[in-house]
Amino acid sequence: MQPAKIPKPDPAWPNPARPDPTWPDPAWEVEAVLAWHDDNAKAAIRSLLDDCKHLRQQLALAERAMSRGMTRGWRPRYKRDAL
Template sequence: MRPLERKNKTANPIDEVLAWHDGDARATIETLLADCGHLRQQVELADRAMSRGFTRGWRPQADRDA
């Protein structure tokens, strides 16, 4: 099976996500915040499950460094 090909390879990702929600900015933000929350939970779960020896001392962080 061939992967889906993008029609416009230079499309703006912001325009794409807004189009996915039919131009509804509020729904777009709601979905992005839900996705962010889910990913934070996944990082927290991975942090608890990984040993320090496995990652040679590195620990995942949900927040960005300044």
């Protein structure tokens, strides 16, 4: 029986301890969203607003399902902090 091979970390893979500030590129994300919607900005905005609404509903559902002991008093915020 041979010992297990332990792979070495891939230096190209993003390291969560040191996030790469260039990944993901916000400009690329905007272009990707517009390309998905055939450069229709209104359709892209509608889709992103629908995604936001869906995620808020999922957050509300998770909040109701979790006990306070499980989250140690953490409560979700539905509004973002000011940028």
